[in-house]
Amino acid sequence: MFPKKVFESFQNIPTPFYYYDLEVLKEGLRRIKAESEPHGYQVHYALKANPNITILNIVKGYGLGADCVSGNEVKRAIEAGFDPRHIVFAGVGKSDEEITYAIGCGIFCFNCESMQELEVIHKLAVKAGKKARIALRINPNVNANTHKYITTGLEENKFGINLWELESVMERLPELKSLELIGLHFHIGSQITDLTSFKSLCLRVNEIQGWFVSRNIKIEHINVGGGLGVDYHEPDKNQYPDFKAYFSLFHEFLEVRPGQQVHFELGRAVVAQCGTLVSKVLYIKKGQNTNFAILDAGITELIRPALYQSYHSIDNLSKKFMPAGSVPVLRYDVVGPICESSDCFRKAVDLPETERGDLIAIRTAGAYGEVMASSYNLRDRVKAFYSA
Numbered sequence: 001m002f003p004k005k006v007f008e009s010f011q012n013i014p015t016p017f018y019y020y021d022l023e024v025l026k027e028g029l030r031r032i033k034a035e036s037e038p039h040g041y042q043v044h045y046a047l048k049a050n051p052n053i054t055i056l057n058i059v060k061g062y063g064l065g066a067d068c069v070s071g072n073e074v075k076r077a078i079e080a081g082f083d084p085r086h087i088v089f090a091g092v093g094k095s096d097e098e099i100t101y102a103i104g105c106g107i108f109c110f111n112c113e114s115m116q117e118l119e120v121i122h123k124l125a126v127k128a129g130k131k132a133r134i135a136l137r138i139n140p141n142v143n144a145n146t147h148k149y150i151t152t153g154l155e156e157n158k159f160g161i162n163l164w165e166l167e168s169v170m171e172r173l174p175e176l177k178s179l180e181l182i183g184l185h186f187h188i189g190s191q192i193t194d195l196t197s198f199k200s201l202c203l204r205v206n207e208i209q210g211w212f213v214s215r216n217i218k219i220e221h222i223n224v225g226g227g228l229g230v231d232y233h234e235p236d237k238n239q240y241p242d243f244k245a246y247f248s249l250f251h252e253f254l255e256v257r258p259g260q261q262v263h264f265e266l267g268r269a270v271v272a273q274c275g276t277l278v279s280k281v282l283y284i285k286k287g288q289n290t291n292f293a294i295l296d297a298g299i300t301e302l303i304r305p306a307l308y309q310s311y312h313s314i315d316n317l318s319k320k321f322m323p324a325g326s327v328p329v330l331r332y333d334v335v336g337p338i339c340e341s342s343d344c345f346r347k348a349v350d351l352p353e354t355e356r357g358d359l360i361a362i363r364t365a366g367a368y369g370e371v372m373a374s375s376y377n378l379r380d381r382v383k384a385f386y387s388a
């Protein structure tokens with residue numbers, strides 16, 4: 001993954017830091033474009049995965065729209081030069097200020113998650129003297145077969161309007177004259193690696209569309225959300241998800257009505273593999289049954305393993321360029337410096353014998369890594385570096 005030259009350039013950068021390989025990012029985007037365009041799909045980038053301006057500038061250059069979940073994300077997308085007409089705004093808890101701001105920006109659409117939210121957007125649109133375009137985010141009750149914390153499309157989740165509420169929402173909607181219903185929105189979860197979950201989504205969307213068609217309600221836009229997973233175990237072997245299989249599945253199973261536009265909101269699949277958290281070994285310490293490799297990065301830089309028990313591939317970069325077999329392989333619990341036992345990147349990791357000062361790469365960290373960093377223990381905010 002890392003050519004020696006890149007590794008050498010790391011020597012002068014204070015650790016820990018995020019390193020982004022922009023060529024990997026661009027190749028992923030090129031593939032997304034190549035596989036989505038023939039179907040006429042509009043792909044939005046979910047800023048929540050990584051809102052760094054350098055990354056946004058590149059993503060925008062490939063013609064993606066922006067999927068935002070806060071007023072500040074809408075603001076960041078506009079600063080990065082995304083056309084407001086290609087910005088969608090989702091989230092169960094949009095504040096009045098955020099809604100008013102987004103109405104003022106003329107965003108493409110609010111993905112609305114409850115009856116009460118529709119009323120509030122309407123009231124604020126009236127106040128602004130504008131019409132707000134909306135899509136109903138419907139909870140399709142489809143299982144994404146992923147970690148429960150990143151499952152969003154089941155009735156037990158807080159997201160979306162439940163199917164049994166649709167009737168009453170559609171009765172009320174015509175009275176809200178400052179809202180223009182333009183679409184339906186769905187998102188069942190994240191890090192979905194079994195594509196059959198997306199097939200189930202398509203079939204459910206088809207049924208729901210039938211409900212609207214039978215009532216003569218025209219829906220111009222279908223937004224199927226994001227969620228395409230990446231390979232955390234073998235990032236070098238599978239650097240890019242199978243975008244062809246992904247978009248083709250929707251082409252095969254989603255019934256698109258004449259004139260309808262299909263939208264996607266990909267986050268992780270766009271940026272995960274281009275990012276690596278680079279950290280230095282501070283100490284090696286003997287535990288009862290293990291060796292601890294204590295890094296200068298922890299849950300404050302990458303919370304995913306602690307929060308979702310997620311797996312990240314870990315390499316000792318300092319030993320990578322040594323002749324094969326010249327260093328024995330030992331087993332380590334790779335942990336951080338934070339005062340919590342959850343501050344552990346992975347247990348029982350086989351690494352070439354590791355020493356104080358070695359550089360460690362924690363891979364597939366471009367999505368939901370840096371952006372979820374915190375300053376717990378009053379830690380400095382982690383910095384980002386980009387490939388030339």
Ligand code: LLP
Binds near residue numbers: 269304
């Ligand atoms: N659209 C909506 C409405 C979403 O809620 C999300 C992610 C996406 C799109 C983008 O999903 P993606 O393509 O990235 O899977 N922090 C967690 C992931 C949280 C995902 C939240 N919503 C993690 O590190 O795994």
